[in-house]
Amino acid sequence: MIALRVFSLVIATAAMGGLSGCATTYNNPKDPFEGFNRAMFAVNEGIDTVALKPLAKGYDAVAPLPVKTGVGNFFGNIRDVWTALNNLLQGKVGDAASDVGRVLVNTTVGIGGVFDVASEMGLQKHEEDLGQTLGKWGVGDGPYFYWPIIGPRTTRDTFGWVADTAADPVWHVDDIDVRNTMVGVRFIDMRASLLPADKVVEEAAFDKYSYIRDAYLQHRRSEIYDGNPPRERLED
Amino acid sequence: MKSLFSLLFGVFLLASPAVAQELGPDALIKKVTEDVLTVVRQDKEIQSGNSKKAIDLVETKVVQHFNFDHMTALALGRDWKKATPEQKKRLAEEFKALLVRTYSNSLTAYKNQTVVYKPSKLQGNEVDVLIRTEIQQPGNKPVQLDYALEKQGDAWKVYDVVVAGISLVTNYRDTFAQEVRAGGIDGLLQMLVNRNKQLENGKK
Numbered sequence: 001m002i003a004l005r006v007f008s009l010v011i012a013t014a015a016m017g018g019l020s021g022c023a024t025t026y027n028n029p030k031d032p033f034e035g036f037n038r039a040m041f042a043v044n045e046g047i048d049t050v051a052l053k054p055l056a057k058g059y060d061a062v063a064p065l066p067v068k069t070g071v072g073n074f075f076g077n078i079r080d081v082w083t084a085l086n087n088l089l090q091g092k093v094g095d096a097a098s099d100v101g102r103v104l105v106n107t108t109v110g111i112g113g114v115f116d117v118a119s120e121m122g123l124q125k126h127e128e129d130l131g132q133t134l135g136k137w138g139v140g141d142g143p144y145f146y147w148p149i150i151g152p153r154t155t156r157d158t159f160g161w162v163a164d165t166a167a168d169p170v171w172h173v174d175d176i177d178v179r180n181t182m183v184g185v186r187f188i189d190m191r192a193s194l195l196p197a198d199k200v201v202e203e204a205a206f207d208k209y210s211y212i213r214d215a216y217l218q219h220r221r222s223e224i225y226d227g228n229p230p231r232e233r234l235e236d
Numbered sequence: 237m238k239s240l241f242s243l244l245f246g247v248f249l250l251a252s253p254a255v256a257q258e259l260g261p262d263a264l265i266k267k268v269t270e271d272v273l274t275v276v277r278q279d280k281e282i283q284s285g286n287s288k289k290a291i292d293l294v295e296t297k298v299v300q301h302f303n304f305d306h307m308t309a310l311a312l313g314r315d316w317k318k319a320t321p322e323q324k325k326r327l328a329e330e331f332k333a334l335l336v337r338t339y340s341n342s343l344t345a346y347k348n349q350t351v352v353y354k355p356s357k358l359q360g361n362e363v364d365v366l367i368r369t370e371i372q373q374p375g376n377k378p379v380q381l382d383y384a385l386e387k388q389g390d391a392w393k394v395y396d397v398v399v400a401g402i403s404l405v406t407n408y409r410d411t412f413a414q415e416v417r418a419g420g421i422d423g424l425l426q427m428l429v430n431r432n433k434q435l436e437n438g439k440k
Contacts (some may be wrong), residue, residue: 028410046410072376076377100306103402125377127377131362154440193376196342196345199341199345200338200341200342200345203337203338203341203435204334204338204404206411206415206427207411210410210411210414211407211411214407214410214411215402215407216407218402218403218406219400219401219409220381220401221401222398222400222401222402223401227380227401231366231384
């Protein structure tokens, strides 16, 4: 129900943004729908200011560090299953095996994933998703989008995100209340972990929209190459 | 005679750090990082968000190891060639002020992080290297922090800082290019000056 209302708000704003967007010409080839995206960005900034950021700040202030760590670990453990599968799809059999080992260790010794015992044992955490897998397979970025709620995604990563979400065990919890609580807590925990970056972005960016867009594109490129992207020669 | 000898010896001791072997790029990153963290760990004011003190720390310990001309050139891309020497000088000054402030403020977010230095396979004859580190923090996944360095004479200078795959320098490219298209090099310079003034006055 709330989602529906947010959605209609988004459509209304998009219509307005689309109209005003015509007045300015954007010409970034990576971002052909910049007018639409900027409107969505404004929507998200609004939601963030009135709801998400205050909630995240409250959570950050109230929850003691062990609780926050436990929450992050718990959802991280669920994600590791999907990471393992994607590592396998990318041909990284060793990493996939290590991820499976992580899930086994953390679910049992780590009491349902609350403690990340595997990292202490030297099984390094990876983060993979279908967007990265498709990227590794050679699928290009496609046009950049800024979606309400979920934020920046390339076209490829948007499709990846749909599959990631469809495969996400949290969305398959039968009890609706439990499911919604879990989705909510995970989202707020994620937002809280980004709080320290807020000030840096506010100060560093001349135009927050394009700063975030360019940072997202660089970050995803790095992720697809597992942190070792070929260095671009930039002296031109 | 004896006192002259000890005087000369004293002078030699004082002068010797200057002629000491310059650190390799990996050792340099490690030393500067640890020097800065040692101060931050003990300084409650920096930890509680005192930007001025953080900037002072960066000014005294960090900036001499950075090549801001090169950083500015990277951020401007092909527009750099359009700038006059005087414009280049001013652009580099302003961009430096902005980067120092941004970097310093990230220090005020310090909370028990530790830095792990990834082994770098150096042959010893490189002139351009990437040194990798990882910031580890309890309850969060580690953040990759890499430095690109180049050799200038005997010393190594940082010309790019890459956080989680995001170059703090080239992330400005599109914004800067757009501004140069709209208002020329002087327009970009004015934009940088205005932003630094705003930040200086503590208001965004």
